[in-house]
Amino acid sequence: MxxxxxxxxxxxxxxxxxxxxxxxxxxxxxxxxxxxxxLGGQVPPAAGWKRGVGIIDLILRICAIATTLAAAAVMGTTSQNLQFFTQFFQFQASYDDFPTFTFFLAGNAITCVYLVLSLPFSIVCIVRPHVIGARMLLLIFDTLALALTMASASAAAAIVYLAHNGNPKTNWPALCQQFNKFCPRVSGAVVGSFLAVLILVVLVVLSATALRRN
Incomplete structure (x- = not known):
């Protein structure tokens, strides 16, 4: 036999x-x-687990690209004009009227570009799950992207809150009572950015866990 x-x-x-x-x-x-x-060529269990983490990492990065791109695009195309009495006398609200919203647009755009550039490294972590250098780079830059996105989203959320509710103590009026199209768009952009923050937190945790298993 x-x-x-x-x-x-x-x-x-x-x-x-x-x-x-x-x-x-x-x-x-x-x-x-x-x-x-x-005999045979079966993949060790540790390598299979890390390869699964790499696939999840790649999917989450694509989702984060979509959310940050949508947030930046919605914010960058948000403006509304209010006409009073005649078409020559009107009020305009645009994202670039608020430096915080400009920072929000720049922060999400930078994060989106970084996530696109990080896709090859994520693929390397799938093909070669035991590579430590690529995973370490992703962990470091994911943390920086998380900090930038969180800062821009938090700052924009504060302005959105004031736009919805105002501040009577400082005579800040609630702009959303007049600009009823401007505020929902910027609010949606902020929600999308916070969703990207949540995805980046999961990416950081996944990278840290994969490095700890090495």
Whole structure:
């Protein structure tokens, strides 16, 4: 019976082989040596787990690209004109009237560009799950992108809150009572940015966990 052929057909099988020595070889003979023949090419469980983490990482990066791109695009195309009495006398609200919204647009755009550039490194982590350098770079820059996106989203959220509710103590009027199209768009952009923040938090945790398993 050909054991090597049957082992190859069944997958990765470890067959212990003991070397049998004759009892006549003497008392000083070394103990029987044992070797292990490993057949097949199955992926180790640790590598399979890291490859699964890499696939999840790639999917989440694509989702984060979509959310940051949508947030930046919505904010960058938001403006509304209010006409009073005649078309020559009107009020305009645009994102670039608020430096905070400009910072929000720049922060989400930078994060989106970084996430696009990080896709090849994420693919490398899938093809070669034991590579530490690529995963370490992703962890560092993901943390920086998380900080930038969180800062821009938080600053924009403060302005959106004032636009919706105002501040009577400082005579800040609630702009959303007049600009009823401007405020929902900027609010949606801020929500999309916070969703990207949540995805980046998950990416940082995944990268840290994968490095800890090395």
């Amino acid at each position: 050909d054991l090597s052929r049957s082992g190859k057909e069944s997958g990765d099988i470890a067959i212990p082989v003991r070397e049998i020595r004759s009892s006549k070889s003497g008392k000083g003979a070394p103990p029987p040596a044992s070797t292990t023949i490993r």
